[in-house]
Amino acid sequence: MMNDSEADDGVALALAAWWEANARDLPWRFGRATPWGILVSEVMSQQTQMSRVVPYWTAWMAKWPDARALAGAPKAEVITAWGRLGYPRRALRLQECAQVVTNRYDDELPRTYDELVALPGVGDYTASAVLSFAYGRRVAVLDTNIRRVLSRVFCGQESLGGSASPLEREMAWRLLPEDLPSRRVSRAKGGVAPSVTWNQSIMELGALVCTAKSPLCGQCPLAEWCAFFRAGCPGLGQRRTRPRQRFQGTDRQVRGLVLGALRELPAGETLSRERVEGLWEDRAQLTSCVASLDDDGLIEILPNGSLRLPQ
DNA sequence: GTCCCGCTGC
DNA sequence: GCAGCAGGAC
Numbered sequence: 001m002m003n004d005s006e007a008d009d010g011v012a013l014a015l016a017a018w019w020e021a022n023a024r025d026l027p028w029r030f031g032r033a034t035p036w037g038i039l040v041s042e043v044m045s046q047q048t049q050m051s052r053v054v055p056y057w058t059a060w061m062a063k064w065p066d067a068r069a070l071a072g073a074p075k076a077e078v079i080t081a082w083g084r085l086g087y088p089r090r091a092l093r094l095q096e097c098a099q100v101v102t103n104r105y106d107d108e109l110p111r112t113y114d115e116l117v118a119l120p121g122v123g124d125y126t127a128s129a130v131l132s133f134a135y136g137r138r139v140a141v142l143d144t145n146i147r148r149v150l151s152r153v154f155c156g157q158e159s160l161g162g163s164a165s166p167l168e169r170e171m172a173w174r175l176l177p178e179d180l181p182s183r184r185v186s187r188a189k190g191g192v193a194p195s196v197t198w199n200q201s202i203m204e205l206g207a208l209v210c211t212a213k214s215p216l217c218g219q220c221p222l223a224e225w226c227a228f229f230r231a232g233c234p235g236l237g238q239r240r241t242r243p244r245q246r247f248q249g250t251d252r253q254v255r256g257l258v259l260g261a262l263r264e265l266p267a268g269e270t271l272s273r274e275r276v277e278g279l280w281e282d283r284a285q286l287t288s289c290v291a292s293l294d295d296d297g298l299i300e301i302l303p304n305g306s307l308r309l310p311q
Numbered sequence: 312g313t314c315c316c317g318c319t320g321c
Numbered sequence: 322g323c324a325g326c327a328g329g330a331c
Contacts, residue, residue: 047315047316047317048316048317048318049318049319051319052317052318052319084316084317084318085316085317086315086316086317086318087315087316087317088315088316089315089316090315090316162312213320213321214320214321247316247317250314250315251314251315252314252315252316252317253316253317255315255316256316256317259316292315296315
């Protein structure tokens with residue numbers, strides 16, 4: 001009979017082997033990106049699939065390789081370059097973040113959780129991910145993938161809705177592999193600390209194998225330890241949260257229409273009031289959405305009622 | 312808890 | 322069609 005510690009070691013070893021063979025070759029992985037580049041990849045990946053992020057990240061980093069470059073870019077260009085990634089407020093937060101990093105930290109991303117999480121657009125997940133993936137620090141990273149995998153493997157149930165509970169955080173920290181003695185770290189594969197590989201592999205497993213609706217348990221390296229699999233996957237895919245708001249007809253759709261029209265315009269041109277009004281039938285909703293885009297700093301409303309991207 | 316985008320997979 | 326996605330701000 002294995003004790004918990006031996007079982008955990010087995011899980012970590014199986015995961016690391018699976019990672020070596022199956023990790024996607026994303027351009028910000030394997031030491032090819034700066035800490036700033038890694039932060040950009042994390043922000044772009046918030047609520048957005050990695051496969052969609054790759055071309056945007058590559059073009060973005062070619063155009064603005066560091067925080068200082070992004071900090072000085074025209075807002076309109078930043079919004080345009082964000083393209084169809086979605087949640088365009090992330091683009092503005094990222095530029096604000098770049099400005100703070102440039103002005104307050106002399107273009108060098110800070111290395112503590114408190115400083116990182118205080119940056120615009122950086123919350124608990126992104127701060128932890130940067131500490132782990134960019135700086136190799138031993139920190140628990142909790143995103144939707146990791147929460148789902150840990151809950152299934154070690155609790156035998158689907159992770160529940162809402163934000164991460166103290167219990168989940170405690171579990172994530174407890175499972176995190178210890179650092180090797182410093183002298184041996186550099187000899188490990190790629191010089192990557194075990195906790196970093198752990199975080200990356202669990203996340204990747206959640207994205208590729210232990211997916212929300214149809215997990216591929218047949219090819220899962222953790223199946224022999226998985227309490228969820230052993231229990232017959234009770235409540236598989238059970239909704240964690242209340243049904244999401246529909247997209248059709250929502251403010252999100254209308255905002256997307258307006259911003260999309262502005263992005264299509266030649267640089268510096270404005271969208272006339274008439275063309276704005278042609279974008280959506282419901283005048284009241286349209287007006288409200290234009291106002292909210294203005295509040296967010298994503299557009300500017302000119303005195304004659306036409307719109308443009310912020311200068 | 313609610314609101315934010317756009318795309319992919321089923 | 323519709324859920325779900327490397328969340329964060331409010």
